[in-house]
Amino acid sequence: MMREIALHLLDIVHNSIQAGATLIKIDILEKIKEDLLIIRIKDNGRGMDEKEIEAIFDPFYTTKQKKKKVGLGIPLFRDTCRQCQGDLEIFSRKGEGTCVQAYMKWSHIDRPPLVNVAETMWVLICGNPDVDFVYFHCVDKESFELDTRIIKQEVGREFYTHPEVQSYIRDVLLQGEKRLRKIASKKGEDLL
Amino acid sequence: MRIEDLKRIKQKVQNEIKLREGEHRIRVIVSMGTCGISVGARDVMAALLDELSKENIEGVAITQTGCLGMCEKEPNVVVEEEGKPKIIYGYVSPEIARRIVREHIKNGKVLEEYVVMEE
Numbered sequence: 001m002m003r004e005i006a007l008h009l010l011d012i013v014h015n016s017i018q019a020g021a022t023l024i025k026i027d028i029l030e031k032i033k034e035d036l037l038i039i040r041i042k043d044n045g046r047g048m049d050e051k052e053i054e055a056i057f058d059p060f061y062t063t064k065q066k067k068k069k070v071g072l073g074i075p076l077f078r079d080t081c082r083q084c085q086g087d088l089e090i091f092s093r094k095g096e097g098t099c100v101q102a103y104m105k106w107s108h109i110d111r112p113p114l115v116n117v118a119e120t121m122w123v124l125i126c127g128n129p130d131v132d133f134v135y136f137h138c139v140d141k142e143s144f145e146l147d148t149r150i151i152k153q154e155v156g157r158e159f160y161t162h163p164e165v166q167s168y169i170r171d172v173l174l175q176g177e178k179r180l181r182k183i184a185s186k187k188g189e190d191l192l
Numbered sequence: 193m194r195i196e197d198l199k200r201i202k203q204k205v206q207n208e209i210k211l212r213e214g215e216h217r218i219r220v221i222v223s224m225g226t227c228g229i230s231v232g233a234r235d236v237m238a239a240l241l242d243e244l245s246k247e248n249i250e251g252v253a254i255t256q257t258g259c260l261g262m263c264e265k266e267p268n269v270v271v272e273e274e275g276k277p278k279i280i281y282g283y284v285s286p287e288i289a290r291r292i293v294r295e296h297i298k299n300g301k302v303l304e305e306y307v308v309m310e311e
Contacts, residue, residue, distance in 0.1 A: 011229050027246045073226045127256035154198035159205045163245035172193045
């Protein structure tokens, strides 16, 4: 089991990258009023057919002919969700992309904390400069959004990987997440 | 995120960048399969990125990849430099990652004690 939801996120997004995605949308929806946490990862990668979807839930599934290896990541995350009165679902169509949606009870005692989502997003963004990320995180009505397409457009593709730009991205992420964390922990206290 | 900030950074970076050639001379790859992530690959990668910008080193591309097949030695960091053997480090902590940047990438001195494979 991963200690942080953020680490599951990093793991699942890696599948999207390996599936050749150029645009990945990541939503973290903390609906504290409804006591629900939803993590959604939507990509435009090569997608899967029904048989493949079924197979990736099997942790020991592997075929040598297939280039794409799907290992323990999905079953591991699904277990975490199920422990917390939730589940993990995959919607996919061959050639169109995949959407992984995980949900769980926000206040469940076994739910791992989100922890360092900012750093996870930062590592993903800097480690995959050719992939565009649209990141959205909300706590009820408060939200934070980051779209790397806007950054690329403003600073230019050639400077996108410059350390200066990268540390700016980190600052933006850290600030946005810090604000939401404060709101969430306050609301969470009321819930418990 | 503010558009003015991005414009300002672009201006600054544009001025600096004229001084150097564009291509990346070193590639650093962090193995980030489920195995790597579960033992701290993310923090290692963050440390690499952070140290590179602190030391103000350019021309280094950091990317992530999947499992290298040495799960027991994770987190793994690969350093590829043109004309030199590929170095794979194992059991890398954020602190070792920072040393890799300062000693190997900056000064060309390989950290022998953490090398698990050379190709």
